[in-house]
Every structure is written in C-alpha cells, then in structure tokens.
Amino acid sequence: MGRMMPELVSPATTLGLWALIGYLIGSVPSGVIIAKLMGLGNLRDIGSGNIGATNVLRTGSKKAAALTLALDAGKGLAAVGLALAFVGPDAGQVAGFMALIGHCFPVWLGFRGGKGVATFYGVLFGLVWPIGLIAAIAWLATAAISRLSSLSALVAAIAAPVAAFIGWPDVFFLMVVLCALIFWRHAANIRRLMAGEETKIGQK
Template sequence: MILWTLFGYLLGAVPFGIVVTKAMGLGDLRAIGSGNIGATNVLRTGNKTAALATLLLDSGKGAIAVLLARQFGGETAGLLAGGAAFLGHCFPVWLGFRGGKGVATFLGTLGALHWPLGLIACAVWALVAAVARISSLSALIAAALTPVIAWGMGRADIAAVTAFMAALIFIRHHANIRRLLSGTEPRIGRK
C-alpha cells in the first residue's frame, strides 16, 4: 500500500501545466496570470489547446493512479493512490510543494474511483457554472457535495477520500473564497 501511495503521489506531482506551456513555447506558467499550474491559468496564455491538454493530463494522472493501483493492488490501493495523486498535484515535491488547486485531478480521480459519482460531480460543476458563471464556485460546490453523495450511495470509503480532497480544494481556493465573499471573483468568459 505504501508503494501504491508513493506511486500515486509521484504521478500526481508531475506539473503538466508547466510541461505543456514550456513545450508549446508559452513561457513559464508560474509567471502568468495567477501563477497557478492548472488548466485555468494555462487558458490565460490564450492557448486553448494547451489548456485542454493540461486539463486532460491533470485529470488523467488521477485516473491512471487509481486504475493501475486498483488493478494490481486492489480497491484500497486504488483509493490510496488516487488520494495521493491529488495530494501530489496540490503539493508537488518538484515545485517546492506549491502546486495547483486540484479540481481537474479531483474529477479524474473520482471518475476512476466511481464513474457515476464522477459524472454527477461534473454535472454539478456544469450546472453551477451555467447559472452562476463562476468557475471556483462551481468547483467548491461540486467538491463539497461529492462526499455527501458518495455516502448516500453507500460508499463510505469513497466518501472519506473525497472529503479529504474536498477539504484540500477549499484550502487551495482560500483566495477565491475571499473574492466570492467580497463579490469580486471573476466570472467565466470575462477578461
């Protein structure tokens, strides 16, 4: 279990936003926009292809960690590797433990742990985004509801892992929460 947890963390710690932007000649992502390494900040480079690639790779690393660990180590290994991949994305050893906010990795991990729950979380995100037009609010509500829904589905194990991830998403979004409370958080599509 320790090896699968370490595998998940190291896979999650790969900073794909930085890798993609450097490979595409877009500069150092940490010096652009918010300085975050996730897909939302990659989009601030103006390159939608780079942002989509980052989104897919960041979500994919969580899913791959879960699927490989579950296949070769069992369900508990999958849960541990998924939680560790998320932790690695948020606090990557390669970047001095300053990583992303974890939403894409959360959704990828969740999709591999329990795909119906992953679809529900994505639907919640999309619904809130369509109504409120605020990405961070969508992520926070989807993350907060996921452990509750998992518990209601009889998956206490997934509820525990997603509660851990949701707590970190809230911690990583502390600046967004302050802006939400003050009414200054930017809306989707607004420059």
C-alpha cells in the first residue's frame, strides 16, 4: 500500500486560499437560487426544507431538480478541477473537502445547507473519476433494489473509501472523511431506515 493521503507540498497559505475558494464555491445554494428563478417558492417551506435536488423535485419540477443536481455536482467538480489545475493534488483534495463543507454549511444560509450527495459525486469525479463511477454504480444498484434514495447514498459513500483503499490509496483518507460527513448529514434518514419509515423513491 502507498501513502493514504497526498503529500502536502504546497505552502500552508496556498492550501488555506484554496480551502477558502473551495468553501465559497461549495456554499453557492444552487437549489435555492433555481427555485426562486423558476418561481417555485422558498425551498425552506417545501418538503423537508432541504436545499438539495431531492427536495427541489418535491416542487414538481423535474427540470429544476435536474439542474440543481448538475450544479451541485458541478460545484465539487469545479473546486477540485481549479485547484488541481493551478496548484496540484494536495490543493485539489483540500478544495474538494471544503466544497462539500460549503454545501453542507453555507454561510449565506446560516450554515444550514444540504446533505452533500451531489457535491460529493462532483468531488469524486474531479479527483479520481473511476471512484466516482464506482460510487455512482453503487447508488444506482442500491436504488434499483431498495427504491431508497438515502440508503443508496450511504452505500455509495461507503463504496468510495473501499475503492480508494484498493486502487487509489492517496485519496483514501479524504474518502473516509467524506463518507463520515455523508453519514452524519443523513443521521435522521438512518433513524428512519432503521425504523422502516423512510420514504421510497417516487412515493408521496
């Protein structure tokens, strides 16, 4: 096995700058902006009150939900891609982590953001696209069997560090941290899953 995290070769000030850039990119509340622009109302007053694509879908607009999903994933992809292009792998991982933090805890919304699944995928595809693909397949397979979006997200989150451990050890530590964050943000869903009360995909 190689090292479990990237070698931190960039200056601390550079990594700090990309941490801030990653956070600001991640903190853009795509769902809230799209819902307002498309006249769908305040997401905080709809469904779960979450700002992610799943709750946007509850407005009845598949177009708005798809756009939110794409933009939320794009935030993670952009943060990682820019940091990799301008600095390197260490900054890429820092920016990717902070993009997810920004989505989950955006300063513009009183630090009450989304659960981070779409942005998580963007980070995965930006850093190591095969891990992103593996996680996506894990989500699709679990969703097809269970019809449970939250369970699918949790299985995908687990798949990322497992895949990293096997083939891409330099991102393993980050994948474990991101997986833990996804589980934390899904604490209420996990309780409902254990109680058999979680809503299935397509169910009112």
